[in-house]
Amino acid sequence: MHIPDGYLSPQTYVPLYGALFVFWAIALKKLKRELSAKQVPYLAMAAAFSFLIQMFNIPIPGGTTGHAVGGGIIAILLGPWTAVIAVSVVLIIQAVVFGDGGITAIGANCFNMAVVMPFVSYWTFKLISGRSENKKRIYAAAFLAGYIGLTVSAIVTAIEFGIQPLIAVSPDGRPLYAPYPLSVAVPVMALEHLLLFGIIEGVVTAMLLKYFIKHEPEVVFAVRGRER
Amino acid sequence: MSFIDNGISHLGKVIKTGYVQMELASEDGLFQRLDARIKVLFLAFFIIIVSLKKEILPEIVIALFVFSLTAISRLNLFNFYKKVIFLGFVFGFLIAFPSAFNIITRGEVILPVIHLSESYNLWIYHVPQTIGITREGMSVVIMLTLRVVNSVSLSFLILYTTSFPEIIRALKVFRAPDAILMVITLTYKYIFIFAKTVEDMYLAKKSRMVSSVNGKDARQWASGRITFMFRKTQQRCEELFKAMLSRGFSDSVRLYGFKRLGAPDWSAGVFLFCAGIIFLWI
Known part of the structure; x- marks a missing residue:
């Protein structure tokens, strides 16, 4: 999903950089208020953890192995604003050091995976788990948070791809950037995430939350304050 | 390959990439001697130029220019371009190739592949009677592949001639906040330290195994290790914070230490800027 x-045409990546800077500014301001001087080491370690989650290959029922993107579980564990910065930092390092994702596309990639995914996952989790103490409901909420978060993020990515042939074509009608129209990009990205990658993300999110709630429930941001 | 071998191989690549980058950045060549701020401005300027170009020829000229800069920076051209071409092939050619067919990009068919008895209209999709590769489609694929190759080679040219913390510090020229630059630098340092810890965990697990692990136990193991790593990162956060306080940290992050740009930096900067302006016009 790294673009x-x-x-992406400049008409797309420039506004996405702009939108991302707004989210970064809000996130930094909020976290500065909450963490004060501890902000820098806290965010650095959150980002390192976010990177490490992707290092674990986990067997998925059905015989395959996969790793999570991590935006959902980071948002549930540390809060969505921390996830915005932590996942963004990981995406910047991946783009610059490992060549995963482009430099011009950092704004778009961070917007999709570090803004859309954490917020969609976090609010899906909050909405479905409510204030329930029922473990099964909480784990189902975590699965759906990972599943829906990643799928929505993939659809947003597909829309960014799909609008390119509409906004950037040569005089002879040739697409200048991503060549796939919305009618191809959206169904392809949506289907592969609905049927495979979303399930992997959901399973990993639920599995990790289950472990955290069983062994260290006090660290989970999204369920703090619930009686158990 | 088992999940353990997958994990070890993945982690091995991450650690190797970090060390190769550090090793190459310390070699002696034209770009290695330049100030990081000049290189970061060059990277941003040229990547924007690459994304603005709409024809194949200017992309080829830029590719040749980057090739010559790579050569005079004494980077190993074979290893450099092996990686660049692989990424260009995967992210440029392979992803874009289906768009060369006339189902996606209409135009003059230069290579017919399948001939159907008639054309079909399926909902919003049109399947022509002759399915094949079009001239316009191939032009789109070549253009995207060249753009990916140029962008990746520009990024790697800077990455392999500059240490990562220097690149991040140089982002100050774009007025990036010091706090965020410090977070990126710290994260970069610690992901390699923690990646080594995770690799050791995998190796320890592998060395203790006498038979294969079932899926449930493997998931349980991975969850346990991730939780452990979470604890470890939180603990390191506390230690780091205490270390910062003990060195007089007063809640304001400031990155110092930029030396003044020398004559070679200015000359290279002016040369690269002029080259960029020429590429904008061709």
């Missing part, structure tokens, strides 16, 4: 350089 490489060359697929």
